[in-house]
Amino acid sequence: MLVEIKDAPFEPYQCLLDYQANAGFAGKYGATAAFVGTMREFNQGDDVEAMLLEHYPGMTEKYLEKISAEAATKWNILDSLIVHRIGEMLPNDPIVLVAVWSAHRAEAFDASRYLMEELKSRAPFWKKERLAEQTRWVEKKT
């Protein structure tokens, strides 16, 4: 179980493979469910040139570790990985990776979605978008 905050661009699938290669569950996992959130070049009808992702250092990690532990309690999974970007980013940059490994698929699907929903609803990250003429804080919608 690992939570990582990255302040520079990262390759989510490479992170996943690196973690998987060093984890203790080789041969035991039949299912990997991975979700990657990526920065879009538009939002709410406007072109977005760049984005600043602020977070609450310390609380972010604590919260993500808490939901990872919860997922491991709720479902029979082998392991999970969360990587989240912070700082200045550009369209097409990966923002977040959530990956879950389990013996069978239902648990990986359920747990990865749970982690993403909990992350979106409560993890202390905030997005500020830079448009052509202004910057704006993204307002919560989901």
Next chain:
Amino acid sequence: MLVEIKDAPFEPYQCLLDYQANAGFAGKYGATAAFVGTMREFNQGDDVEAMLLEHYPGMTEKYLEKISAEAATKWNILDSLIVHRIGEMLPNDPIVLVAVWSAHRAEAFDASRYLMEELKSRAPFWKKERLAEQTRWVEKKT
């Protein structure tokens, strides 16, 4: 939208990245949901040394293309990719990749799970396991 059958080991995340790099949706996807099925080294309490994956050439592709088209009708997604292995394989070999891209996460989660469930329930593939002392066809369970 792409369906591929591979008769040799493949790297699912590299397939995903290659497809994504050449697809027309750069800048438009905020969500990628990927599922990878991997061969385990045990099944139903027995060590599995190898597995042969048989399929129905022609019908497999037709069926997978049909469910891909259905997913694109049911959900507002940007694209999907299914890659499935056939032939002789070993523990830790990837068996299947399903990836879905969409603007927002719910659609990618829902559509990827739909594709996996439909693939598991009706795509004409059959697994034959080689154990230490015998071979056996895997019996359907889900």
Next chain:
Amino acid sequence: MTTKAVITVKFFASLREHVGQTEAEVAESGMKSVADVWSQATNNMALPENTLMAVNMEYVDSSCTVKAGDEVAFFPPVTGG
């Protein structure tokens, strides 16, 4: 038309081993349904429960009618993914 007046039959996986053949051709004359194709191709073996059937690579049930040139396939429940 003589060369076309046959139906191609395919068997897969455990069902292929059970019937002891991979592929067969049966004459079209007098057959009406996928069930008839099974009987003729297998010398009236019992159709195992849960057998899945396809005509021209689309799922059908055993009452589906067939015609010359069709490809009919029989196979056990699938276990891919």
Next chain:
Amino acid sequence: MTTKAVITVKFFASLREHVGQTEAEVAESGMKSVADVWSQATNNMALPENTLMAVNMEYVDSSCTVKAGDEVAFFPPVTGG
């Protein structure tokens, strides 16, 4: 104990800009709740609706009691992922 008799207050994102400060320290004396910390740190600004609050990096509500040495944070609804 004098150096510890304070509460550290943090503000994030749009709320940080709204209150015009990133971090503050307030004396612990006489405060009972997170709401009191907000009032003292912001000179009695109104607490915006939907503000989220944490004490020592755990979510709490505004009635949560605080003590010297605590870190209290105020921030808007989160938008990560």
